[in-house]
Amino acid sequence: MREKPSLSRAAIAPTATVEARDETGAARAVAVGGERPLTIYVDREELITLMTLGQEPEHLVVGYLRNQRLVESPSQIESVQVDWEVFAAAVQTRAGRGIDGEAVRRRVVTSGCGQGTMFGGLLEEIEESEIPRAAPLRESALFDLLAQVRVRDTIYKAAGAVHGCALCRLDGERAEIEMFIEDVGRHNAVDAIAGRMWLEEIDAANKAFYTTGRLTSEMVVKCAQMKIPALVSRSGVTQMGLEIARKTGLTMLGRALNRRYLLFSGGEGFARE
Amino acid sequence: MREKPSLSRAAIAPTATVEARDETGAARAVAVGGERPLTIYVDREELITLMTLGQEPEHLVVGYLRNQRLVESPSQIESVQVDWEVFAAAVQTRAGRGIDGEAVRRRVVTSGCGQGTMFGGLLEEIEESEIPRAAPLRESALFDLLAQVRVRDTIYKAAGAVHGCALCRLDGERAEIEMFIEDVGRHNAVDAIAGRMWLEEIDAANKAFYTTGRLTSEMVVKCAQMKIPALVSRSGVTQMGLEIARKTGLTMLGRALNRRYLLFSGGEGFARE
Numbered sequence: 001m002r003e004k005p006s007l008s009r010a011a012i013a014p015t016a017t018v019e020a021r022d023e024t025g026a027a028r029a030v031a032v033g034g035e036r037p038l039t040i041y042v043d044r045e046e047l048i049t050l051m052t053l054g055q056e057p058e059h060l061v062v063g064y065l066r067n068q069r070l071v072e073s074p075s076q077i078e079s080v081q082v083d084w085e086v087f088a089a090a091v092q093t094r095a096g097r098g099i100d101g102e103a104v105r106r107r108v109v110t111s112g113c114g115q116g117t118m119f120g121g122l123l124e125e126i127e128e129s130e131i132p133r134a135a136p137l138r139e140s141a142l143f144d145l146l147a148q149v150r151v152r153d154t155i156y157k158a159a160g161a162v163h164g165c166a167l168c169r170l171d172g173e174r175a176e177i178e179m180f181i182e183d184v185g186r187h188n189a190v191d192a193i194a195g196r197m198w199l200e201e202i203d204a205a206n207k208a209f210y211t212t213g214r215l216t217s218e219m220v221v222k223c224a225q226m227k228i229p230a231l232v233s234r235s236g237v238t239q240m241g242l243e244i245a246r247k248t249g250l251t252m253l254g255r256a257l258n259r260r261y262l263l264f265s266g267g268e269g270f271a272r273e
Numbered sequence: 274m275r276e277k278p279s280l281s282r283a284a285i286a287p288t289a290t291v292e293a294r295d296e297t298g299a300a301r302a303v304a305v306g307g308e309r310p311l312t313i314y315v316d317r318e319e320l321i322t323l324m325t326l327g328q329e330p331e332h333l334v335v336g337y338l339r340n341q342r343l344v345e346s347p348s349q350i351e352s353v354q355v356d357w358e359v360f361a362a363a364v365q366t367r368a369g370r371g372i373d374g375e376a377v378r379r380r381v382v383t384s385g386c387g388q389g390t391m392f393g394g395l396l397e398e399i400e401e402s403e404i405p406r407a408a409p410l411r412e413s414a415l416f417d418l419l420a421q422v423r424v425r426d427t428i429y430k431a432a433g434a435v436h437g438c439a440l441c442r443l444d445g446e447r448a449e450i451e452m453f454i455e456d457v458g459r460h461n462a463v464d465a466i467a468g469r470m471w472l473e474e475i476d477a478a479n480k481a482f483y484t485t486g487r488l489t490s491e492m493v494v495k496c497a498q499m500k501i502p503a504l505v506s507r508s509g510v511t512q513m514g515l516e517i518a519r520k521t522g523l524t525m526l527g528r529a530l531n532r533r534y535l536l537f538s539g540g541e542g543f544a545r546e
Contacts, residue, residue: 036513214457238434
């Protein structure tokens with residue numbers, strides 16, 4: 001059996017209350033997203049600083065390392081310890097040799113995408129790997145998911161200025177939200193979900209991924225990397241996000257709200273009822 | 274007189290029309306944002322790939338180099354040539370020595386912020402430098418700006434899934450939108466405005482910056498770098514964005530729509546009437 005990394009559990013309050021004045025001049029207490037810097041150190045060497053709400057910081061760190069392809073397997077990670085006193089996440093690898101500087105430069109900078117994320121040969125890799133699918137996403141399950149998202153008690157409702165991502169298990173006409181992460185950026189929210197899926201070896205074949213954010217190329221690439229066969233967004237899609245979804249055979253829906261949606265790609269993975 | 278860089282003018286169509294099916298099963302032609310990769314080469318060496326709509330790609334490239342502090346003055350740049358046949362922006366520096374690899378690693382990766390942008394000692398630098406202000410932002414000018422943004426013919430209205438940023442000249446009770454850039458990410462839109470301001474040596478003291486996007490730390494830092502004294506967002510703010518605005522004395526308004534707003538910071542730079 002593979003040993004799992006040891007993780008701290010350093011989630012912190014995702015909102016703070018600040019004072020503002022409204023257009024009448026009245027003072028108002030307003031909840032805002034508790035954005036904080038989190039600097040990742042791998043074997044004591046500084047890698048990058050992410051800005052995060054800190055809901056599941058350990059999963060965010062693992063997912064970031066995974067989605068940037070800086071770590072190949074969770075078994076390479078000994079531990080992730082987040083300490084908000086110093087805004088630091090200390091990653092200890094089993095080999096203890098840190099991350100190859102050239103890999104960092106090549107993957108994060110040179111082959112950057114959307115200001116600082118990955119790509120390079122990644123797209124080719126993704127296109128070649130098949131995305132398994134347990135069963136089509138049914139329209140009734142989609143509506144069930146959208147109804148659950150709508151009534152959910154979210155940081156967004158309290159403070160705005162954040163994006164949410166959810167991983168949902170599909171079971172016929174029903175959808176069950178297994179993870180729901182909000183963060184200041186869509187990328188952090190999807191990375192945190194990716195990290196947890198990777199660590200817990202969660203099967204993606206019977207899942208759908210939901211996001212409040214836009215389906216740009218990076219979002220679609222990250223979902224394809226996780227091998228989640230269906231993507232749903234409350235927001236729109238971009239041309240390149242759509243091209244990648246079509247190339248990889250992902251089922252992709254945009255503008256999904258209440259009982260409305262647009263099916264952009266992968267109709268064979270979707271069952272309208 | 275300082276020589277200005279020579280720039281191509283390679284703006285391309287920001288939207289594309291794709292086919293989707295709606296919830297009734299009907300086929301619909303839907304406009305989506307024309308996201309494209311643009312790989313920046315400096316003196317023939319690959320630096321990074323940005324995903325962009327390509328409205329003002331040359332200004333985006335210059336603003337990216339500026340906001341990442343990879344180039345210190347526009348006079349260091351000989352030319353920027355964007356070629357969409359190969360999705361490339363070729364930057365030629367006058368010195369012809371490219372960009373120091375260590376600077377790239379230090380600024381883009383190590384001191385990253387919000388997944389891959391800058392920071393490091395930047396915040397201290399910004400706090401020390403004063404932001405000049407010609408006159409307070411008047412509420413009537415704010416409402417004028419919001420009214421103009423509302424009726425503007427935007428890519429967002431056609432295709433969604435993009436963010437807009439505007440630079441506005443303030444003149445008493447009036448606001449004049451001098452630049453309006455939309456892109457797949459807020460960072461690109463603000464970088465494109467920064468690039469043009471830098472090249473054209475535009476005075477920021479009598480300006481306000483408007484964005485449809487959230488005022489996270491990175492957005493506020495970039496506006497402070499441009500020395501724009503007033504920031505207005507249709508969306509919300511984060512705790513860290515607010516902290517930076519307060520430290521640097523920026524006037525910051527969020528949730529600004531029609532005749533409503535929340536004044537979060539820098540009340541001395543705002544005149545309610």
